[in-house]
Amino acid sequence: MAEESDDETYCLCRRAYTDGDFMIQCDICKDWFHGSCVGVEEHQAGDIDTYHCPNCQPEHGPLTLKRRRNWHRHDYSEINDGEKAVQSGTVVFVDNLKSNKKLCDDEVMVYLHGSQLTTQYFEKHGFSRPIMIKKKDGLGVKVPSPEFRVCDVEKYVGPLREVDVIDVNRQDDLLMKMREWTEYYESTGSRKKILNVISLEFSNTELSELVSPPTVVTRDRLDQQTLAGQPP
Ligand SMILES: [Zn+2]
Ligand SMILES: [Zn+2]
Structure with a gap:
């Protein structure tokens, strides 16, 4: 009977769900895990095909990622994509754009x-x-001086400020804290995906005086x- 109190606790930490926490469910044991406890960020979840939690990994192996099926669609694991049009911003689109000299022509610009x-x-x-x-x-x-960096933006708007971000390949929106965004932005060697800030309203901060x-x-x-x- 003592186990009853466990009903609403999850994860390795056996804590409750709090509103706004990103959580992921293990496909083996079906328990839910806080992303922060198991090292999975919200923007990574869309790429995971089957998730195996740390408890299940010794027996079932690591998580598996969705296979890339195409290079011309944002949802690269999309099924029946063969005849669909090239979407702007995809690898194929950018290659076509680069090879099209006319685009930088005076006739166009x-x-x-x-x-x-x-x-x-x-x-x-x-x-x-x-x-x-x-x-x-x-x-x-x-605009601010050329030395002004993303970490300076963080100083002005605060590390906990939420920014609207888009996962470029998947066209998924997500919220990131300014601190997480700075870390992502500065992790140039280890980025696994392309994220873009959609908007960051700063007119009510001191940053507005520089712009x-x-x-x-x-x-x-x-x-x-x-x-x-x-x-x-
Ligand atoms: Zn946890
Ligand atoms: Zn599990």
Whole structure:
């Protein structure tokens, strides 16, 4: 009867589930494990085919990963993918892009000086071709110094700040703490997957003092009201 109290405890640590903990279930013993106790992070879970917990591994061997079946889809373990289109951002897509010289051609790109990027420019020419601005002079954009690093962002927004991250290959969203993101970002030699930060709102932190957007964005309304009648 004493075991009854174990009903709601899990894992090697025999602790309860707390809201927000990432947990993974063992495919052998069916117990649940805290990712942090067994060294599995949430972004790795999508790649695991069968999970074997530390208790079951001596007998059943290590966990198995999903087999890569293709290089042109984000879900690389997708079944019946043979005839599906190449998805943007996949290995095949990037290879095709690199071999397509025309993409960097003047026929496709528009090259402007920063000061030419104005509301009037967009009114006259629209925005139907990619615009390349090689230097930020004249854009009115403010960014931190080149020495500013991801760990400096962490100092400004705090290590526990949650950031929206996407697993690029799987197109899965997940939340990471800023501390975890910095560790991932700096682990250049041992990255197993490509993660991207989707957004990090910092307008309510001191970081906002180091950054401002291009004039064409901030002056959009002002230009329309006061400069509309002036020559470009
Ligand atoms: Zn645990
Ligand atoms: Zn197990």
